[in-house]
Amino acid sequence: MFDVIVGTKLDLEMLKTAFANALKVGPVAEVDPAKGYRLDLGTASDGGRHLSPWYPHPESGGATRTWVPLSKGQIVGVMNPAGDPRKGVLFRAGFSGQAPPPSQDLGENVFTLGAVRVSITGDTLTLTIGDTIITIAADRIVMDASRIDIG
Numbered sequence: 711m712f713d714v715i716v717g718t719k720l721d722l723e724m725l726k727t728a729f730a731n732a733l734k735v736g737p738v739a740e741v742d743p744a745k746g747y748r749l750d751l752g753t754a755s756d757g758g759r760h761l762s763p764w765y766p767h768p769e770s771g772g773a774t775r776t777w778v779p780l781s782k783g784q785i786v787g788v789m790n791p792a793g794d795p796r797k798g799v800l801f802r803a804g805f806s807g808q809a810p811p812p813s814q815d816l817g818e819n820v821f822t823l824g825a826v827r828v829s830i831t832g833d834t835l836t837l838t839i840g841d842t843i844i845t846i847a848a849d850r851i852v853m854d855a856s857r858i859d860i861g
Contacts (some may be wrong), residue, residue: 728793734762735787737805738780747780747800749788762788768800778821783808 739750745764754760765788770776780786780802787803788795805811812820812827819830827838837844842855 728755731790731793731795733787733789734795735785736762737806738782738784738786741780741782745788762798763796765798765800781809785809800801827841 732748734751736749736751738747739761740748740760742764746766748764749762751762753761767779768786769778782798783806785803785806787801788798789801790798812822813829815831817831821828825840829835829836829838833848835846837846843853844855845852
C-alpha cells in the first residue's frame with residue numbers, strides 16, 4: 711500500500727511540473743538568426759536571469775509566408791504541450807509599456823518598422839515614411855510630400 715501512495719505522489723508531482731512548464735510568458739531576451747529566440751523567464755536561484763532554451767522563429771511558412779522577426783523585449787509566450795521546454799512553440803503574446811500598440815483602432819491593420827508605417831483601413835492603404843504620406847484608395851491616390859518625382 712505504501713508503494714501505491716509513493717507512486718501516486720510521484721505521478722502528481724510530475725504532473726504539476728509538466729503543467730507549470732506547459733505555458734510561459736516573458737520578454738525576448740536573446741536573438742540569434744541561426745538559433746532563434748530565448749525568453750527571460752525571471753530571476754534564477756543564483757540571482758541571474760533564468761533563460762528559456764532556444765526556440766525557432768514563429769512565422770507562417772505555408773503558401774502564404776510572412777517574415778516579421780521578434781525583437782528584444784517583445785512579449786511572447788511559449789507553449790510546451792508535453793511540459794518539456796525543449797519542445798516548445800513560440801507565439802506572439804501582446805504589447806507592453808516598452809512596446810505599446812501602434813494603433814487603438816480595431817478596424818485598422820498596422821505594420822511599423824523604424825520611420826515606416828503601413829496602415830490598412832477598409833479599402834484604404836496609407837504608407838507613411840517620415841513626413842511623406844501616400845494614401846491609396848479605390849478611387850484615388852493622394853501623395854503628401856515635399857517632392858514627388860514621376861518617371
